[in-house]
Amino acid sequence: MGEGLGLAEDEVVALASELIRIDTTNTGDPDTLVGERKAAEWVAEKLSEVGYETTYVESGAKGRGNVIARLEGADRSRGALLVHGHLDVVPADASEWSVHPFSGAVQDGHVWGRGAVDMKDMVAMSLAIARHFKRANVTPPRDIVFAFLADEEAGGMFGAKWLVDNRPELFEGVTEAISEVGGFSITLKDDVRAYLVETAEKGIRWLKLRVKGTAGHGSMIHHDNAVAKLAAAVTKLDQHKWPLIMSPSVREFLDGISEITGLDFPDDDIEGSIGKLGNLSRMIGATIRDTANPTMLQAGYKANVIPSHAEATVDCRILPGREEAFDRELAELLGPDVEREWIGLPPVETTFDGTLVDAMTASIIAEDPGAKVLPYMLSGGTDAKSFQLLGIRNFGFAPLKLPADLDFSGLFHGVDERVPVDALKFGVRVLDRFLRNS
Missing domain, CATH: 3.40.630.10 (Zn peptidases)
Structure with a gap:
């Protein structure tokens, strides 16, 4: 010292x-x-x-x-x-x-x-x-x-x-x-501690989704409701399961944990086996897939007025090497009627x-x-x-x-x-x- x-x-x-x-x-x-x-x-x-x-x-x-x-x-x-x-x-x-x-x-x-x-x-x-x-x-x-x-x-x-x-x-x-x-x-067993050094992090993309519709009176029948179209897009995004990807940093981490504890992390049950990590599973579990979590919605200004547009904010986190694939998958998922813009930082x-x-x-x-x-x-x-x-x-x-x-x-x-x-x-x-x- x-x-x-x-x-x-x-x-x-x-x-x-x-x-x-x-x-x-x-x-x-x-x-x-x-x-x-x-x-x-x-x-x-x-x-x-x-x-x-x-x-x-x-x-x-x-x-x-x-x-x-x-x-x-x-x-x-x-x-x-x-x-x-x-x-x-x-x-x-x-x-x-x-x-x-x-x-x-x-x-x-x-x-x-x-x-x-x-x-x-x-x-x-x-x-x-x-x-x-x-x-x-x-x-x-x-x-x-x-x-x-x-x-x-x-x-x-x-x-x-x-x-x-x-x-x-x-x-x-x-x-x-x-x-x-x-x-x-993190304490693994018998007072044995592993110290985790961050060697990788997911990319950030704060995504704005915008949908246009036809404004009108809330008492009438409408077939072009921006709020409804945005809600459908956000629901589709929320329910989508992004592909499982094992990055080198994650694989090396799991191999190290397995060596120390004897826990298995089989390829056919990675998500289930990561759950054995307790509180840490929240963080590690989020590093085997991209994520896109809706966080904010904004539309309308009065209860009886159907607005002409609606907007959602989505917090996207993207694995290293996945940015282009993520963009393609997002475009296919949302379709051409949902406008997208973002600010972001790379993995x-x-x-x-x-x-x-x-x-x-x-x-x-x-x-x-x-x-x-x-x-x-x-x-x-x-x-x-x-x-x-x-x-x-x-x-x-x-x-x-x-x-x-x-x-x-x-x-x-x-x-x-x-x-x-x-x-x-x-x-x-x-x-x-x-x-x-x-």
């Missing part, structure tokens, strides 16, 4: 709590979002007070703050490593929570609040390590770029995506990156090998002897989708040693989001080892 790391372990809890108390709710609506400026300025201050030169960027919209700092490494000829995290969080209804979602309460062995696992925990761990390295005069093997970003929860259009398109020089020389939703543990996939993976594995095992480290695919999305456009190889590695009974995947965007204090301190120790040897 690095010299003086105890201060960073203690500090990470306070950093996570303070950061949660800064409301950075991202509704996706410019009229109601809070913005990340206050949090970004707070991060910049924490970095500056230990000697970092920081770059603060408001990316195309007022208040959408991003902070980037670079720590020079011993070998400037090597590709740099990007450690990135987002500052925004999804909305939370305080009436549903046991504690106020922006209290940052430290109680019952946890830090509570919106963003505790998505992803102010990793932001706090990265910030604690960045500060520790400066205080201890640590020179890492290569440059480390720390980036604290806006707007991930709405696709990064004012965060990672904007920076990649408009300020790519901030990431000059970066070849690999780590960020959220990976490196966390991500890399292999589970190389010196960076070796460093991840070694840093985990040093803190949890006997642990297994496995790749997996994330059903959601991260800012890796944008950074891959710069040719950067991306991994999810925000290490947390979690209690066996914690439904970790259920905390993302959920009620009573919280992260164990011990897991934060574990993550600091792992990241310290990892970044010193990456």
